[in-house]
Amino acid sequence: MRLTFPRMGQIDIPLRTLLEELGHEVIPPPPVSKRTFELGVKNAPEFACLPFKMTLANYLEALEQGAEAVVTAGGTGPCRFGYFAQVQKKILADLGYDFELFLLDPPGTGTGDLVRSVRYLLGRAGPVRIARAFRLAWAKARFLDRGNELFRYYLPRVAPKKAAELEYRKFLRLTALEKEVKRLPLLYAALLYNLESMARAENQPILKVKIVGEIYMVLEPGVNFHTENTLGQMGVEVVRNLSMTHWVEANLLKVLFPEHQRRTALLAAPYLASSVGGHGRETVAETVAAGHDRLDGIIHILPFTCMPEIVARSLLPDLSRRFNLPVLSLVLDEHSGAAGISTRLEAFVDLLREKRKKEAAPVREKTPKTATKNR
Amino acid sequence: MRVGLPRALLYYWYGPAWKTLLAETGHVPVVSPPTNKAIMNRGIKAAVDELCLPVKVFLGHCLSLEENCEAVLVPRLTGLVPKEFICPKFMGLPDLVRRLLPIPVLTWDNRGKAFPGLSDLPPELLNGRRRAGVKKALKKAEEVHTAYTALQYRGYLPQEAEELLAGDRGERPRRTKDLLIGLVGHPYCLYDSYLNIGLLQFLQAEGCRILTPEMVTGGQIASALEGLAKPLFWTMGKKILGAARVFRQAGAGGLIHVAAFACGPEALIGELVKRECEKGKIPFLQLFLDEHSGEAGQHTRLEAFLDLAGGKEHDTGCV
Numbered sequence: 001m002r003l004t005f006p007r008m009g010q011i012d013i014p015l016r017t018l019l020e021e022l023g024h025e026v027i028p029p030p031p032v033s034k035r036t037f038e039l040g041v042k043n044a045p046e047f048a049c050l051p052f053k054m055t056l057a058n059y060l061e062a063l064e065q066g067a068e069a070v071v072t073a074g075g076t077g078p079c080r081f082g083y084f085a086q087v088q089k090k091i092l093a094d095l096g097y098d099f100e101l102f103l104l105d106p107p108g109t110g111t112g113d114l115v116r117s118v119r120y121l122l123g124r125a126g127p128v129r130i131a132r133a134f135r136l137a138w139a140k141a142r143f144l145d146r147g148n149e150l151f152r153y154y155l156p157r158v159a160p161k162k163a164a165e166l167e168y169r170k171f172l173r174l175t176a177l178e179k180e181v182k183r184l185p186l187l188y189a190a191l192l193y194n195l196e197s198m199a200r201a202e203n204q205p206i207l208k209v210k211i212v213g214e215i216y217m218v219l220e221p222g223v224n225f226h227t228e229n230t231l232g233q234m235g236v237e238v239v240r241n242l243s244m245t246h247w248v249e250a251n252l253l254k255v256l257f258p259e260h261q262r263r264t265a266l267l268a269a270p271y272l273a274s275s276v277g278g279h280g281r282e283t284v285a286e287t288v289a290a291g292h293d294r295l296d297g298i299i300h301i302l303p304f305t306c307m308p309e310i311v312a313r314s315l316l317p318d319l320s321r322r323f324n325l326p327v328l329s330l331v332l333d334e335h336s337g338a339a340g341i342s343t344r345l346e347a348f349v350d351l352l353r354e355k356r357k358k359e360a361a362p363v364r365e366k367t368p369k370t371a372t373k374n375r
Numbered sequence: 376m377r378v379g380l381p382r383a384l385l386y387y388w389y390g391p392a393w394k395t396l397l398a399e400t401g402h403v404p405v406v407s408p409p410t411n412k413a414i415m416n417r418g419i420k421a422a423v424d425e426l427c428l429p430v431k432v433f434l435g436h437c438l439s440l441e442e443n444c445e446a447v448l449v450p451r452l453t454g455l456v457p458k459e460f461i462c463p464k465f466m467g468l469p470d471l472v473r474r475l476l477p478i479p480v481l482t483w484d485n486r487g488k489a490f491p492g493l494s495d496l497p498p499e500l501l502n503g504r505r506r507a508g509v510k511k512a513l514k515k516a517e518e519v520h521t522a523y524t525a526l527q528y529r530g531y532l533p534q535e536a537e538e539l540l541a542g543d544r545g546e547r548p549r550r551t552k553d554l555l556i557g558l559v560g561h562p563y564c565l566y567d568s569y570l571n572i573g574l575l576q577f578l579q580a581e582g583c584r585i586l587t588p589e590m591v592t593g594g595q596i597a598s599a600l601e602g603l604a605k606p607l608f609w610t611m612g613k614k615i616l617g618a619a620r621v622f623r624q625a626g627a628g629g630l631i632h633v634a635a636f637a638c639g640p641e642a643l644i645g646e647l648v649k650r651e652c653e654k655g656k657i658p659f660l661q662l663f664l665d666e667h668s669g670e671a672g673q674h675t676r677l678e679a680f681l682d683l684a685g686g687k688e689h690d691t692g693c694v
Binding site for chain 1: 422423425426451453458459460461462463464466467469470471474484604605606607608609634636637638639640641642643645646647650663
């Protein structure tokens with residue numbers, strides 16, 4: 001059966017590797033385009049969030065290209081993500097698409113989907129092959145996240161930004177094709193060397209901005225109007241805690257990596273005492289962390305009608321005042337326009353520059369410490 | 376202590392019980408007046424734009440209680456049933472209110488139960504009262520709640536049930552001849568008549584008999600939802616979809632889904648309810664409430680809908 005999956009940032013690279021190594025044929029959905037928006041908006045409920053609409057469109061586009069089954073994750077609430085697949089399947093059935101759904105629900109939902117899906121997905125491979133597939137896919141995810149971090153660090157610091165971007169794209173392409181775990185560090189080293197050789201002396205201080213919010217909107221540049229890239233071009237270094245490996249560690253491998261949840265709970269506790277589903281509490285926690293690290297600003301990206309992030313959004317103004325940390329909230333939906341977003345980003349960066357100048361001028365010690373651990 | 380109870384959100388489910396609990400533990404419960412323009416505007420002003428209208432109205436109610444109360448009761452309702460949730464906004468509600476109000480916010484964490492246990496109650500509420508007394512108060516509150524829901528199962532609206540419990544009114548004879556309209560939605564959208572611009576009163580004046588999810592028992596809901604691809608994890612969503620199925624089987628002439636603009640869970644539940652109506656071939660109307668809803672527009676839509684729903688009784692073929 002030809003498999004497809006929802007697309008989010010670079011997740012298609014490790015996922016494709018994993019499924020192909022397990023012996024399946026994969027048809028990844030095409031990158032987000034205008035048509036993806038149109039298909040999603042046309043067929044999804046009006047007040048569903050953008051991630052729902054876009055993943056629905058992902059499936060539609062992949063099914064058109066001949067995919068026969070969808071592999072996706074589920075959840076147990078309260079975020080709507082846990083019920084995406086069921087509603088999307090009904091909508092696609094009404095549109096005349098008959099396909100198999102391999103749902104990876106967390107254990108405890110009582111549907112038996114997890115066992116069935118895992119059995120099918122692993123079905124054709126022996127234990128050695130399974131181990132190799134997971135190892136390669138995980139290593140790719142790791143190096144992609146590290147490469148992305150590197151790119152975010154160097155983009156504001158290099159001179160021909162276009163060349164740096166090409167270099168990064170080459171890294172993505174080669175990583176996607178790579179079959180050997182041991183060659184992945186070499187690709188990363190090559191990216192590091194090339195970016196370092198393009199770095200120029202800093203003629204203006206590099207601002208450091210943290211992006212927080214809903215994971216799909218943050219990681220998928222197709223829906224957030226390439227916010228990170230735009231900021232990089234403006235000479236702003238973007239840091240963030242969210243990434244695909246972080247998500248896997250904090251959600252699927254919770255038992256092995258309890259530190260993520262502990263960090264979130266401790267940082268957010270004075271402002272938000274309980275989890276609110278999705279990444280709501282993470283948003284509050286990471287904003288607090290940014291305040292302690294004396295970063296220059298926060299950009300909060302969330303889809304319109306997102307429930308967990310609205311709770312966080314209601315609390316951010318207070319945090320902003322408390323830590324003297326400017327916050328820009330971008331609530332995005334299908335009606336957002338690229339020009340509007342870039343104007344707001346430009347204005348925000350101007351504000352941060354002015355703030356930095358004012359703070360840096362009279363007292364030297366007040367210069368924000370660079371928080372090395374976030375690099 | 377004078378403890379304020381905002382008449383919004385889940386007050387429509389737990390109001391009488393919470394009132395009893397406060398009164399029995401020796402406090403004076405102060406319920407805010409029914410939503411009015413001033414309350415709504417205060418809430419809208421205090422909240423961020425993206426919050427849904429019912430939460431904005433809730434914040435307005437809290438602010439209106441500030442002057443004549445010493446504290447406000449805002450329970451943290453993570454879930455009312457184990458492994459189920461209500462909207463995430465309810466989980467953060469005490470944190471949202473705390474940053475707006477100068478007076479203390481009393482809260483407890485329900486953690487998957489409809490009622491708090493003795494150890495969940497905040498110390499301010501107990502202030503030195505004996506355990507046995509508080510236990511008795513909790514039990515009394517639960518009894519009131521059971522009576523309140525039982526009245527609703529018999530077809531009384533929450534406000535009528537509350538008045539009946541307080542002995543302010545007599546029982547009302549049931550009318551059965553009218554057009555049966557199923558109304559689904561969150562309780563705070565259905566029963567706040569300022570929020571939904573007098574929807575219930577309008578339908579009653581038009582001679583409809585109204586069914587709401589609160590009139591359907593838990594057992595009926597559970598059996599109606601058997602065979603769902605994956606159990607729903609929203610308590611209210613479950614109630615709404617289950618009730619829609621029950622109403623369809625009960626032969627409702629039409630179904631109205633009332634939801635707040637940009638309501639998260641309802642976006643998906645509404646889609647499922649719509650499919651339910653298509654399957655049963657019964658007229659379906661979706662009303663979204665926000666601060667810009669107008670009376671005239673809503674009445675026109677309702678009249679058109681009632682024409683369609685009423686017409687079905689005579690001639691099924693035309694729908």
